[in-house]
Amino acid sequence: MPVTLTGQLVVAISSRALFDFEAENEVFEAGDDRAYMALQQQHLDVPAPPGVAFSLVKKLLAFNAGGTPRVEVVVLSRNDPISGMRVFRSARHYGLPIERGVFTRGASPWRYLKPLSAQLFLSTNEADVRQALAAGVAAARVMPLAARASAAHPDELRIAFDGDAVLFSDEAEQVYQRDGLAAFREHERARASQPLPAGPFKPVLEALHRLQQSPDLRIRTALVTARSAPAHERAIRTLMDWQIEVDEAMFLGGLAKGEFLREFEPDFFFDDQVGHVESAAVHVPAGQVTMGIAAT
Known part of the structure; x- marks a missing residue:
């Protein structure tokens, strides 16, 4: 039988919403994606700092404790596959059981929301968010410089x-x-x-x-x-x-x-x-x- 995500809350999230890649993004925004990829490759073993939506994702994934699959988080990113390696390694470092990801190297990734059965998409890219909303998927443009979540409610x-x-x-x-x-x-x-x-x-x-x-x-x-x-x-x-x-x-x-x-x-x-x-x-x-x- 094929794997299915039916019955789960499926959240798709960009790498910049999950992790703090702002320093690296400055290189990317300068128009040199080769330099960006090289920088990410140099830092493959350096866990990226938590991003704005990190606490949300961590708590959602904790709902799967006990073996019942309730929430699936998938990285859906304009990043390249090499940078995707750092995303997965960073997730593993923080104990986030994220197994699936789609990396499109600059192309808009919103079209993969439907085959993922995603119900929520979080991204720092406004165009991708607008396209997701137009396709009927709840989506929000994450503010990458927003405050991080309080640690006062670790279990809620x-x-x-x-x-x-x-x-x-x-x-x-x-x-x-x-x-x-x-x-x-x-x-x-x-x-x-x-x-x-x-x-x-x-x-x-x-x-x-x-x-x-x-x-x-x-x-x-x-x-x-x-x-x-x-x-x-x-x-x-x-x-x-x-x-x-x-x-x-x-x-x-x-x-x-x-x-x-x-x-x-x-x-x-x-x-x-x-x-x-x-x-x-x-x-x-x-x-x-x-x-x-x-x-x-």
Whole structure:
């Protein structure tokens, strides 16, 4: 029988999102990929430092302890195969059981998401993220200089999500952008009992919710949104309709999200608006979901 990843949460991640290759990337960005490959080859036995999404990946892979395959992490990278050797060696150094990888040497790797059955793609490359989202895969552009995750919760995975254009569609955000705050509030108040359409990250939240049903797994989720009352009700009722629970909900009414996320201490935060992501990245690992009317 062929190997299958069916039933697992499959996360595809670029090498720069998983490990800190910023120094090497400066050589690559200079346009000399041969020098980049040579540099990586010289450092094959030097473990790369952890990157922004390292804590997220480490905790996700820990869910496979005990022999039950629940999460698969695959490196999906524009790196060349030689650099891929360093990625795998670095993963082994840190005890990350990552066995699969696709390395495309500069070509866009998003087309391999479908055969991998990936439900989430994390990359520092904005074009790749946009292509993944257009193909129907939840994806985020990782901020490579974002803060690293807190070590305060070593045995609990913590993930925070924005609402509109992330968990939900950007239907309501379009009203806000077009007609202003008062119209947005009235639009949402009048539709409080009508579930919002799903956004790109609904399947990810569903997968986490399924994992939470296992008593030996500790996951804490948060909805962190610029919504405030009365627009909060539609968001909560939508989650109720989906039969998905979040552990915390923050309705901030436009307040900067960064300091609230600092207190929640997530392993990762997803938002569509670059301003919110930049506010968050000062304090926590963060990525931008480059989709929807407000994502530019």
